[in-house]
Amino acid sequence: MWRKFLTNRHLIKMVNNIGKFLISVLVLSVLVFTLSRLAPGDPLYAYYGERVEKMSVEEQDQARERLGLQAPLFTQYVRWLQRAVHGDFGISYQYKTDVKEVIAAGIVNTLLLGGLGFVLIFALALFLGLFCAWREDRLADRVVCRIGTVTSCIPEFWLSLLLLLIFSVWLDWLPSSGAYAAGGGGSLPDRAAHLVLPLSVVVLGHLWYYAFQIRNRLLEEVRADYVLLARMKGLSGRRVLYRHCLRGALPSYLSMMAIALPHILGGTYVVETVFSYPGIGKLAYESARYQDYNLLMVVSLLTGTLVILCNLTARLVNERIDPRMGVRSVSAGGEVRRL
Amino acid sequence: MDKVRECLKSGILCMLAEVVGMDVLTVKNLSVSFFRTEGEIEALKNVSFTLREGEILAVMGKTGCGKSVLCKSILKLLPDIAKIKTGHIYIRGEEITGYSEKQMQGLRGRFFSMVFQNPMTALNPCMSVGEQIGEMVRLRRPEFSGRERKKRVAELMELVGLDHAGERARQYPFQLSGGMAQRCVIAIALAAEPAVLFADEATTALDATVQAQILELLLKLRERTGMSIVLVTHNPGVAARTADRVALMRDGELYRIGDVEEIFDESTPN
Numbered sequence: 234m235w236r237k238f239l240t241n242r243h244l245i246k247m248v249n250n251i252g253k254f255l256i257s258v259l260v261l262s263v264l265v266f267t268l269s270r271l272a273p274g275d276p277l278y279a280y281y282g283e284r285v286e287k288m289s290v291e292e293q294d295q296a297r298e299r300l301g302l303q304a305p306l307f308t309q310y311v312r313w314l315q316r317a318v319h320g321d322f323g324i325s326y327q328y329k330t331d332v333k334e335v336i337a338a339g340i341v342n343t344l345l346l347g348g349l350g351f352v353l354i355f356a357l358a359l360f361l362g363l364f365c366a367w368r369e370d371r372l373a374d375r376v377v378c379r380i381g382t383v384t385s386c387i388p389e390f391w392l393s394l395l396l397l398l399i400f401s402v403w404l405d406w407l408p409s410s411g412a413y414a415a416g417g418g419g420s421l422p423d424r425a426a427h428l429v430l431p432l433s434v435v436v437l438g439h440l441w442y443y444a445f446q447i448r449n450r451l452l453e454e455v456r457a458d459y460v461l462l463a464r465m466k467g468l469s470g471r472r473v474l475y476r477h478c479l480r481g482a483l484p485s486y487l488s489m490m491a492i493a494l495p496h497i498l499g500g501t502y503v504v505e506t507v508f509s510y511p512g513i514g515k516l517a518y519e520s521a522r523y524q525d526y527n528l529l530m531v532v533s534l535l536t537g538t539l540v541i542l543c544n545l546t547a548r549l550v551n552e553r554i555d556p557r558m559g560v561r562s563v564s565a566g567g568e569v570r571r572l
Numbered sequence: 573m574d575k576v577r578e579c580l581k582s583g584i585l586c587m588l589a590e591v592v593g594m595d596v597l598t599v600k601n602l603s604v605s606f607f608r609t610e611g612e613i614e615a616l617k618n619v620s621f622t623l624r625e626g627e628i629l630a631v632m633g634k635t636g637c638g639k640s641v642l643c644k645s646i647l648k649l650l651p652d653i654a655k656i657k658t659g660h661i662y663i664r665g666e667e668i669t670g671y672s673e674k675q676m677q678g679l680r681g682r683f684f685s686m687v688f689q690n691p692m693t694a695l696n697p698c699m700s701v702g703e704q705i706g707e708m709v710r711l712r713r714p715e716f717s718g719r720e721r722k723k724r725v726a727e728l729m730e731l732v733g734l735d736h737a738g739e740r741a742r743q744y745p746f747q748l749s750g751g752m753a754q755r756c757v758i759a760i761a762l763a764a765e766p767a768v769l770f771a772d773e774a775t776t777a778l779d780a781t782v783q784a785q786i787l788e789l790l791l792k793l794r795e796r797t798g799m800s801i802v803l804v805t806h807n808p809g810v811a812a813r814t815a816d817r818v819a820l821m822r823d824g825e826l827y828r829i830g831d832v833e834e835i836f837d838e839s840t841p842n
Contacts, residue, residue, distance in 0.1 A: 458693035462757065464649060466708045467681035467764075470673075476707075480698045555698045556744050 250549075254541060261537040262317075262530065266310050269521070269529050276302060276524035279326035300326070313530070323527035327519065332527050336513055340535070343505070343512035346428065347498040350435035354497060355490055357440055362447030367474055369452060381441035389438045389500070393507040396430050410509035431501075431508045439497055447486050454478035484551040484558060491547035495536050595664075596767055596800050597623040597646070597684075602659030604638075604645045615641040615654065619826045621819055623768065628794060628801045630811035630832075633821035639804045642821075643770040647684060648676045663767075681708060685761035689773040691753035695745040701756045702741025705729065708763035728759040731796075733789060751782035758789065765797060772804045787814050812836055 277285045277296055285293065297303050301312065316323065322332045361377065368374040401409035408427050454460070455478055463473045502514030513532060520528035551558045604616040616638050623629055631639050644650045646661055648671070661669050663683060671679070688694040696704060705725045709716065716724065722741070729737035732755040745753055754774065761769055771790065775783040791814060794801055805811055811818050812832060819829040828835065 458688065458690065459696040461649060462686075462688060462694045462760065463696065465647065465680055465686045466760065467677045467679070467711055468707075469677055477696050477699070481696070557697065557746055 250545060254545060257541045258534065258538055261541070262314070262534055263310065265530055265533045265537075266313065266526075267306065269524070269526055270306060270309075272521075272524070274524045276300070276326055276526055279523040279525045280329070322531050325520075325528040326525045327523060327528070332531050335516065335528060336531060336535075339511050339513040339516060342510060343498065343501060343514060345424075346431055346435065346504070346510065346512060347501045349428070350432055350439075350501070351490075351494060351497050353432070353436050354439050354443060354493075357436065358443035358447055359486070361440070361444035362451060363474065363479065365444070365448040366451035366455065366478070367471060369455070378445075381444060384437055385439075385441040387437075389434055389503045390507055392437060393430070393434045393504060396433060397507070400430060411511070427510075431504045431510050434504050434507075435497065435501055438500065439493075443486075443489070443493065446489060447482060450482040450485055451478050454481040457481070480554060484555050487547040487550055488544075491540070491543035494543050495540050498536060498539070595622040595662075596625045598660075598662040598665075599642075599646065600660045600662070602642075602645065602661065603657040604641055604650070604654055605657050606654045608653060615824055616645065617824045619659070619821075619824075621826060621829055623800050623802060625767075626794065626798050626800055627816045628791075628803055628814055630803045630805060630815035630818045631821060631826075632805060632808065632811055632818060635806065637821045638824040639806075639821055640772050641824075642826075643686060643772050643802065643804060647680055647686060647770070648673070649680075649686075681711060681761075681766065682764045683766055684768040684770060685764070685766040686770040686772060687754070687757050687761050687774040690777045691750055691757050692745065692777075694757050695753055697745050700742050700744055701748070702729075705741070705756065705759050705763055708760050712764035724763075725759075728763055729756075731762065731793070732756070732759045733785070734759070750778050751785065754778060754782075754786055755789070758786070758793075762793065762797070766799060768800045768802065770802045770804070773806070774803075775810060776805070776807070783810070790814065808836070 275285070277293060277300075280300065281288070281296070288296070294303070301309060304312070313323070324330060325332050325335045328335050361381070365374045365377055397409050400407045407429050409430075411427055451474070455474070457478075460473055460477065463477045464470070468476070499514065499517070501510075501512060502518060504510065505512040505514040516528060517532045517536075519525065520532055548558070599622070600620050602616055602619045603614070606613040606615055619638075619642060621629070631642065633639055641650065641654070645654070645656060656669065659669065660667055663679070668675075668679065695701070702722070702725050705728055706721050709721050709724045709728075713721075713724070725741055726737040729740060734740050734752060734755050740752075745756075748756065754777075758774075769790075774790075775786050778786060787810060790801060790803070793799070803811065803815055815832050817829065817831055818835040819826050820835065821827070
């Protein structure tokens with residue numbers, strides 16, 4: 234079976250895609266590296282804090298020399314790359330420890346919150362979109378649309394505070410902060426209880442935007458000519474929606490979700506702050522704010538890699554769903570229109 | 573003598589129907605209106621006609637005179653804003669005017685099918701041709717195994733004159749020419765062996781040669797299956813060549829219906 238799957242064509246495609254992925258990550262690292270150093274501000278502040286002002290110019294230069302910030306940009310980058318390839322991403326100026334350690338503390342929490350949020354948003358939006366498209370312009374659709382519009386307009390921080398007030402202050406059902414109870418050490422039910430509120434905010438804040446997009450994409454498909462033929466076959470309206478329209482709408486939805494991933498992951502920052510949830514959202518913001526170059530590089534590359542991976546997956550899946558997407562892989566006889 | 577020849581021509585189904593004396597489709601005083609915010613638009617006014625077993629009826633008229641609405645209102649494929657105001661539709665003597673959507677789903681594809689004007693947009697662009705034909709086969713014969721279904725799809729594709737059926741079945745609509753795509757649509761329409769086929773401007777989007785091929789195909793299929801065809805067209809040549817009878821429409825009214833010779837011997841239709 235594997236032999237059948239791994240024909241030459243597939244192998245070439247795989248190598249091609251891996252190559253593209255590596256090049257994208259490399260270009261991204263160059264961009265982040267250059268841009269972060271072009272931004273105004275002094276990384277010494279991150280390292281020494283207020284003490285910098287009391288240092289003489291020579292001392293400052295020496296400090297820069299020690300941090301490897303005196304060399305030309307290109308040399309700095311090559312040095313960074315050489316170390317990075319071996320898994321050494323340098324130290325964080327702010328926390329004065331290995332970047333990996335700084336990140337390791339929060340990445341699991343953020344990925345858990347963001348990842349779960351992403352999956353939930355993705356699935357619920359699809360479900361809501363399908364439901365609304367199916368009941369288009371009837372009462373259920375209208376009600377859901379109104380509620381959705383209202384919830385998507387509520388600012389995240391306000392919603393967080395509201396939920397905190399209701400569920401942890403008044404009702405005392407759920408914990409108000411952290412990722413696990415102080416002494417408990419993170420048993421599964423405990424972690425889940427701590428996740429409920431932040432997760433609800435992440436999901437509620439984004440859900441309707443995506444549900445509305447898929448609803449409208451589906452309605453576009455519902456109005457297409459082929460639906461008439463599908464209904465002529467004697468398929469029920471629901472089957473036409475699932476089997477025909479969804480298939481047409483899915484590629485654009487998947488692409489949209491692939492781009493949305495960093496947005497949703499990044500959106501966890503506000504939530505992490507309000508709920509004192511130990512994630513890397515805060516790190517990302519602070520590293521950019523205080524020129525903590527090494528930390529910024531790793532955080533950016535992590536999210537960037539995720540986005541590139543998601544886009545790649547979305548494209549591969551889309552080509553399976555709608556063969557017109559794979560412009561180059563189409564064999565003879567296919568006419569794919571391009572500009 | 574004439575009668576015998578006609579029966580032989582249209583096959584056994586036709587003969588049976590002649591014996592029983594039933595029309596396959598009867599439309600009586602059908603009026604359909606579109607209710608828009610600006611007001612009511614009368615698309616069909618008091619249309620009556622019958623379709624005999626195994627005959628080809630050409631419905632002619634200018635664009636916008638209600639030909640397509642007539643077909644779609646019989647299949648109940650009109651948008652929500654369109655309503656049947658008055659009238660009755662009978663199939664083989666049974667009234668279906670008040671049928672629910674569920675009941676209509678049972679009839680669509682099995683009792684009547686439809687072929688649309690633009691084959692390139694009528695097929696789902698994201699599904700292979702074989703899958704789309706297979707879907708109809710599955711609806712009609714749910715007991716078929718995957719292999720049997722594939723075999724039936726290949727049969728249908730050969731029936732409508734698509735060669736290399738196995739390979740073609742894996743192709744997508746954008747890989748086909750207009751003529752081939754229309755053949756696929758016809759294959760879908762025929763998959764459940766319907767009694768009535770509505771060809772709604774089925775050849776209008778195609779060039780003259782392909783048009784002739786498709787018409788010939790329809791005639792051939794009529795001989796083989798004995799189905800009746802409602803051929804909607806605005807091309808008098810097409811009607812004269814293929815139809816047994818012709819109905820003329822103008823502004824939502826069906827004002828004249830008769831044998832081909834009768835109609836075309838008179839003055840040219842509008």
